[in-house]
Amino acid sequence: MDTRLFDLLPIGVMALDARRRVLAWNQWLTEHTSITPGQARGCTLGELFPNLINPRFDMAVDQALQGGGPQILSQTLHHYLVPIEVPHLARHGLGRMRQHVHIEATGHGDDAQVLVSIIDVTSSILKIEALTDIAQRLENDVNRDPLTRLFNRRFVWEWLEHQHKQALRYTYPIAAMMLDIDHFKAINDRHGHLIGDRVLQDFARLLTQKVREADIVARFGGEEFVILLPRCDGALAADVARRIVRRTREASLGDLSPGAVTCSAGVALFNPSDPLSASDLLREADRRLYQAKAHGRDRVVCPEEAS
Amino acid sequence: MRLSAEEQDATVELANIGISRAARQLSVLLDDEIRIGTPDVVLCESADEVVAALSHRPEEEVACVYQRLSGELMGQVVLLLAPRDTHALFHNLLGDGVMLHGVDVRAFEHEAMTELGNIIISSCVSAMADMLRQRIEVSIPRYSEARLDDLIEDGMSASRAALLIQARLQAAQREVDGVIALIFSASVAQQVLAAVRRITAS
Amino acid sequence: MVETSMDQTTLLQVFCAEARDRLQRALACLEKGSGCCDYNLVHQEFDSLHGGARAVDIDWLERDARVIAGYARFLRNLGPNHVTSAAHNLLLETVRILEEQCRCRMEAPSFAAAPGGRLGSLLESLESALRAQPGPAVPLTILVVDDSATSRLLFRAHMPAGEGHAVFEAQDRNEAMRLADEVNPHVVFMDYNMPDEDGVRIAGRMRAMGCRAAMVLLTANVQQAVLDDAHAAGFAGVLEKPVNREKITSVLRSIKP
Numbered sequence: 001m002d003t004r005l006f007d008l009l010p011i012g013v014m015a016l017d018a019r020r021r022v023l024a025w026n027q028w029l030t031e032h033t034s035i036t037p038g039q040a041r042g043c044t045l046g047e048l049f050p051n052l053i054n055p056r057f058d059m060a061v062d063q064a065l066q067g068g069g070p071q072i073l074s075q076t077l078h079h080y081l082v083p084i085e086v087p088h089l090a091r092h093g094l095g096r097m098r099q100h101v102h103i104e105a106t107g108h109g110d111d112a113q114v115l116v117s118i119i120d121v122t123s124s125i126l127k128i129e130a131l132t133d134i135a136q137r138l139e140n141d142v143n144r145d146p147l148t149r150l151f152n153r154r155f156v157w158e159w160l161e162h163q164h165k166q167a168l169r170y171t172y173p174i175a176a177m178m179l180d181i182d183h184f185k186a187i188n189d190r191h192g193h194l195i196g197d198r199v200l201q202d203f204a205r206l207l208t209q210k211v212r213e214a215d216i217v218a219r220f221g222g223e224e225f226v227i228l229l230p231r232c233d234g235a236l237a238a239d240v241a242r243r244i245v246r247r248t249r250e251a252s253l254g255d256l257s258p259g260a261v262t263c264s265a266g267v268a269l270f271n272p273s274d275p276l277s278a279s280d281l282l283r284e285a286d287r288r289l290y291q292a293k294a295h296g297r298d299r300v301v302c303p304e305e306a307s
Numbered sequence: 308m309r310l311s312a313e314e315q316d317a318t319v320e321l322a323n324i325g326i327s328r329a330a331r332q333l334s335v336l337l338d339d340e341i342r343i344g345t346p347d348v349v350l351c352e353s354a355d356e357v358v359a360a361l362s363h364r365p366e367e368e369v370a371c372v373y374q375r376l377s378g379e380l381m382g383q384v385v386l387l388l389a390p391r392d393t394h395a396l397f398h399n400l401l402g403d404g405v406m407l408h409g410v411d412v413r414a415f416e417h418e419a420m421t422e423l424g425n426i427i428i429s430s431c432v433s434a435m436a437d438m439l440r441q442r443i444e445v446s447i448p449r450y451s452e453a454r455l456d457d458l459i460e461d462g463m464s465a466s467r468a469a470l471l472i473q474a475r476l477q478a479a480q481r482e483v484d485g486v487i488a489l490i491f492s493a494s495v496a497q498q499v500l501a502a503v504r505r506i507t508a509s
Numbered sequence: 510m511v512e513t514s515m516d517q518t519t520l521l522q523v524f525c526a527e528a529r530d531r532l533q534r535a536l537a538c539l540e541k542g543s544g545c546c547d548y549n550l551v552h553q554e555f556d557s558l559h560g561g562a563r564a565v566d567i568d569w570l571e572r573d574a575r576v577i578a579g580y581a582r583f584l585r586n587l588g589p590n591h592v593t594s595a596a597h598n599l600l601l602e603t604v605r606i607l608e609e610q611c612r613c614r615m616e617a618p619s620f621a622a623a624p625g626g627r628l629g630s631l632l633e634s635l636e637s638a639l640r641a642q643p644g645p646a647v648p649l650t651i652l653v654v655d656d657s658a659t660s661r662l663l664f665r666a667h668m669p670a671g672e673g674h675a676v677f678e679a680q681d682r683n684e685a686m687r688l689a690d691e692v693n694p695h696v697v698f699m700d701y702n703m704p705d706e707d708g709v710r711i712a713g714r715m716r717a718m719g720c721r722a723a724m725v726l727l728t729a730n731v732q733q734a735v736l737d738d739a740h741a742a743g744f745a746g747v748l749e750k751p752v753n754r755e756k757i758t759s760v761l762r763s764i765k766p
Contacts, residue, residue: 059335067433067436316659317659324729324751331730438663
């Protein structure tokens with residue numbers, strides 16, 4: 001091939017001999033690595049890039065030489081073959097050019113040659129990551145309540161549907177807690193919506209502090225909240241609920257004096273040996289919340305004490 | 308047409324050598340020992356037989372990598388990977404701490420699976436070339452996803468028989484476990500068998 | 510036959526007469542040319558000559574006969590179709606000169622002095638040819654244990670020919686154990702994937718039974734973990750499938766039974 005054409009290619013191309021020494025090194029490679037064809041010729045890639053240890057590349061070259069046909073090294077699994085710094089992309093986690101590598105052998109025995117092509121795929125990775133970013137944000141937003149940043153009702157149902165199946169299969173309990181801020185309408189009326197919103201935000205923060213990382217805290221609507229606790233039995237759930245109710249009473253939410261804000265809670269338990277449906281579980285918790293309200297608020301109603 | 312006992316033995320040996328080669332490369336990629344089950348080899352006379360011999364449901368979506376063979380062996384070879392088997396493999400290949408979601412999982416998975424498919428196919432083909440003492444050229448790998456029955460139907464429309472090789476690969480230290488299936492088109496199957504017969508007759 | 514009552518001089522005379530006959534027979538055989546020569550006979554004559562020379566303490570002849578016997582065996586193992594005329598003529602010329610020198614000096618006591626000149630350099634050529642020869646010089650008893658008939662067949666097909674190795678095959682554990690006992694192999698080529706039990710365990714059983722063969726793992730699976738296991742289990746080597754003549758020769762050369 002005319003070496004001038006070889007130099008015009010918009011990809012990196014090198015030819016290696018059967019002993020993996022560089023025979024040819026095109027202009028693209030010279031530009032990106034600052035290694036001239038004269039410096040590269042006769043060297044192995046390991047000699048040119050001393051920190052480069054890539055056993056898979058060696059095996060792929062072997063495979064190509066042994067009649068296995070063309071070999072590829074994907075950017076997903078290897079990121080790159082030849083280290084080339086890319087400016088301005090380090091903050092994307094892309095400090096080095098991502099490369100798709102194609103390896104093909106020609107000739108036999110000692111006369112065999114290996115043609116290695118390096119294609120820059122960094123920009124397509126950026127595109128994919130940008131798309132993923134947007135998708136991720138969208139996905140988060142549809143599952144979150146904008147005011148409290150807690151999960152929302154939509155997410156609760158999605159999560160429960162999945163967890164319900166898992167709990168049945170692996171036989172573990174799930175506790176559900178329905179909570180409601182007592183007389184929230186009165187707080188709103190008396191202190192205004194801004195304070196009302198801050199009460200909701202502080203209450204949300206308080207809830208997340210009282211639960212484990214695996215538990216789900218969600219704003220179900222208005223001043224109503226749900227906590228879902230996988231692998232949690234009735235006694236522990238009752239305990240968590242009581243602590244939340246007491247802490248709410250003692251705390252200063254939305255800068256209101258302690259005791260100005262209280263809450264009520266109802267607890268229900270999904271037990272795999274006597275399973276409820278996901279919607280019945282929430283309905284049970286809601287029924288007990290109603291009982292707590294009916295019995296004077298600022299309290300918890302748990303399965304064993306419910307009538 | 309059925310495989311004789313000698314042909315069965317020879318094709319299993321051939322498959323074992325090819326898959327062992329592939330496993331060696333996979334073990335370097337995964338940095339783990341890959342355990343190899345004894346390959347199962349069947350000569351199928353119709354697309355239905357291929358589907359029946361596979362452990363997947365016909366309507367299941369499968370990923371496949373295919374490469375064309377030319378030179379002394381002409382035809383096509385398809386590698387099937389069931390998504391349920393490859394997810395764990397894929398995440399282990401990327402290493403811990405890499406979390407991927409939604410869009411990029413698919414884009415990256417295609418790329419990684421193409422490379423894996425290429426490793427497995429080319430290992431098997433180079434083992435065949437060695438053992439049968441033939442020169443076989445292989446095209447670059449292509450990736451696609453399809454319903455299993457559609458895929459087999461398409462792949463076999465021009466031919467009646469196919470050689471199906473299945474083997475289980477399992478990583479020793481990690482939760483990677485799956486069955487790979489290689490389908491050689493009829494023309495390849497015929498030529499492999501002819502070469503195997505030459506060897507066994509000698 | 511040499512009688513025990515003979516004194517050293519008589520012994521030497523008997524040996525000289527015998528040596529002359531042997532050299533003439535070997536020379537006559539070599540003069541038929543590379544296609545028709547029975548190298549086995551040449552080997553036997555010089556092997557006997559080597560033993561006799563040792564008995565009568567003629568150091569130079571003991572050494573030279575050993576070299577020539579080794580070279581003749583080498584040609585025998587190559588097989589008649591693979592001996593080049595150059596390789597043949599080298600041996601022919603060596604034996605001719607030796608025979609000539611011995612004939613002139615047989616009667617004289619000076620026989621004990623080593624001849625030099627042309628013979629010396631010819632013997633050097635033989636020795637260097639022997640050093641470069643491929644494969645082990647000793648015929649081995651080899652046991653191949655593999656459940657695949659194809660694999661055993663390919664092994665047999667690629668065995669280096671003409672070196673006199675005896676190959677036995679076993680397709681399962683019981684047959685392997687029986688043959689290991691009966692034929693007492695120098696080398697066992699053991700497939701890893703055996704149906705009853707893996708090859709490493711079968712090899713362990715053979716050892717426990719007293720088998721002292723060098724074990725070589727016969728496998729396509731040459732992952733590092735497998736190589737490490739084989740090494741830890743005391744295997745002397747690994748032969749990667751598919752086998753070919755070069756691989757078998759190099760494994761046989763690398764192990765010392």
